[in-house]
Amino acid sequence: MRRLILVIALVALSGCATLAPERERPAMPVPEAWNAPAQTGPLAGVDELGWRDVFPDSALQKLISTALHQNRSLRQAVLAMDKARAQFGIARADRIPNIDASGQNSNQRLPADLHGGIEGIDRQWNVGLGISSFELDFFGRVKSLEDSALESYLATEEARRAAHISLVSQVARGYLTLAGDREHLALARETLESRQATLDLTMAQLAHGMSTELARHQAEEVVAVAQAEVARLTAQVAMDENALAVLVGVPVPELGLPARAINDVALRTTVEPGLPSELLTRRPDILEAEHRLWAAGAEIGAARAAFFPRIGLTTTAGLASLELTDLFDSAQRAWTFVPSITLPLFDAGRNKARLEAAKAEQQIRVAQYEQTIQNAFREVSDALAKNQGYEGQVKAQARRAASAEKSRLLVDQRFSAGLESAFAVHDAERTLFTARQNLLDARLARKLAMVELFTALGGGWQENGLHASAQ
Template sequence: MKPLQKICVLIPVLTMAGCVSLAPDYQQPDSPVTAEWRDTKAAQQNSSAVATHKTVAAIKWQDYFQDRKLRQVINLALTNNRDLRIALLNIEQARAKYGIQEAELWPSISVSSSKTASRTPTNGSDSATISHQYEAGIGFSNYELDLFGRISSLKDEALESYLSTVETQRSTRLSLIAEVANNWLTLATNLQLQALAQQTLNSQLETLKLTQKMYSQGIASKLNLAQVQSSVETARVDVATYKAQVAQDRNALELVVGTQLKDNLLPTVKLEKTIALAPIPANLKSSVLLQRPDVLAAEHSLKGANANIGAARAAFFPTISLTASAGRSSNQLNDLFSSSNRSWSFTPSISIPIFNAGSLSASLKESKVKRDIAVADYEKTIQTAFKEVADVLAVRGSLDERLKAQKALVKANSQSYTLSNARYRNGLDSYLDALDSQRQLYSAQQALIQLQLTEYSNRVTLFKVLGGGTNT
């Protein structure tokens, strides 16, 4: 077999040499939280959801958020948001790093050619001999045999880093969806509050006209007129306040989306069935948290730290490198590729660590400590996820009752205001009674709108903390 053919056959054999891994076997840490949430049954019983085994995490966000405008706004955010764009670029960077590290498993092969010309004097005389040397060849240099898995462990670490970055991007995407939805709903809520304030102002203006007429006829006192004027200006302040808040909400939403929004994509004053509440099984297990993007990212980081221990251990063993080449060498260019001008070289080298002042031991200890830190971080991520879900379920369990009670309060205050206003218009009571009833009704209506926002936000947060569908 010719030398060049020998090298070509040797290369794939050498690349398969690294079959030994010194990394410890990976074992997933035990879950640091209980198997179930104590508020799951209460949340399920107090929601309108139908019992099913399908969890929020299995629902696509396009199905969860039913409002057409909201879905369009979320799509815009997924396209234009800068934080998500950075997360995607981080994935590309991690993928490139993994590709670089994986390439270390293979030799770098190069083709070379050269010409050397030299002038040599003859016996100190003025005459000289000019010689030429031509060379052409193919080979590889300083290729490390991965006998103890050092390069393979570093490749595994790079792979886990890449996978962790992918999950981090999914987590960023999920957070973005939830943030856009909450900002959109906040804008919708303040539009409702603005409309309520405007409605109250219109009612106060009608009352002011009536009171002015009654005052001109001597039926109402100047004090009554001043009280009505005061309530009118108070309503004007509320309208102006909510108008400014709506403008700020729109700015905040456009910042998250990453682009300006057309008016036809903004929410309307009346919101109905904006979000489909995913059913919560009564026996929802905390193991669903293991599929949350941030938990998966933490586990990939843990696996990467585990692989790094293998690389640190392999550093204690000898490093074997090879340099080999095969080609042609001749004094004449036209004879360079003749059969008699073949050349080859094969240079193995070995490096054995003998004394390094404890740096290798320190590196191994550092890699083990990093692994322990990654374990603690993984467990902390699960605990945080568990708490987030527990908090949402705790609120979820009482929301329906609170909404029912608040609606009943609005109805009662509405009846009280209708009666008080009628008695004032007929001259039976002072305006203070009607004003007090209207203020109570206004406050109850505001509280109901705010509570509806809390209910919507709770649904959004539930979708987020359970790792709802971010893949599509």
């Protein structure tokens, strides 16, 4: 009993401390405020918003929900997290003695000169419980390896969250891009019809001597340009659907998406960015880099512990007998207690090299952590600036498109009355087409910028935010 208590005490005392360096989060290498004007109006923090709050469009919600269940890349991230969790379980188990039950029957024949002058066969029966080769972790080597495995597991959990956010963002961008290109295609077809009507009118005028061959060739040219644009955009829409199908995991036609104008896709347009320092606890890529940094520190602890003695323990308690019939007699109790110690004396510099490699790895992780923070700050600052700028662009492009529409109507009226040339009509149509294209591009860019901001702030990993809290 005293020996059992001693073993338990040694196990409890081992691994209470490690030789890993103190955890110290590097200073945040970014300003304390965003380089963008503050948004106005009622704002909600990104922590309060789920992706259903940011993307209230029902068709987009259906796409995102399907993608979160079907996407193969996200599935890989989840499986990687499961693997890291299992590896942490292995490392944690190394800190606890393995108790094994054993039974053995040994038979040995020895010659007379090795058996007290009598030739014979020795038989022995053994049963018992034992601890085999358990390392008493006085210098924290095993504890450091466990800490490293834990931080690696937590890092993969953050990587899964990052993959989740990225997938939500990619699906939203893919849906918006598809809606924008569909609208571009509709505009190109409308323009083709208009130019075809102009060509028909020019041909009629030519038949009555009211136009020229030059006007006819010019009209045919702009019709061919419009036909080429329709063909290009038709292919682009198909490619958009293919890209979206890869993200969602099922063919887009099976989802029955409605043909929706980009301006009709509902999207939250305001969010409170908070302070740059809040990104440290919100962005999964920053949290992943931080856990990788802590894991590298734990590896230093394990490398340092390799310079110190490794103390092992093997012990058994059970019954032993020469005869099976006597094996379970109380007088046949037996035990072994075999402590061992291994002290590194010469390893050709292996332990030192491992320690230097672990320290270098930690410095690499520090640099990666700081770079991740800098990239996150730039992404948020850029997204804030874009959201401020695109609002004005949309309004300006809308005014330009309205003016171009009025100009084209006036030119059409004058052309029908024979007061304008076909060249003026073509020029007005090109101007209107370009203006409407630019308006569509500005509207799409503004929507995409909001998706970019939401993603850069680290939102989107939860499904519901405001809706869930209201319930």
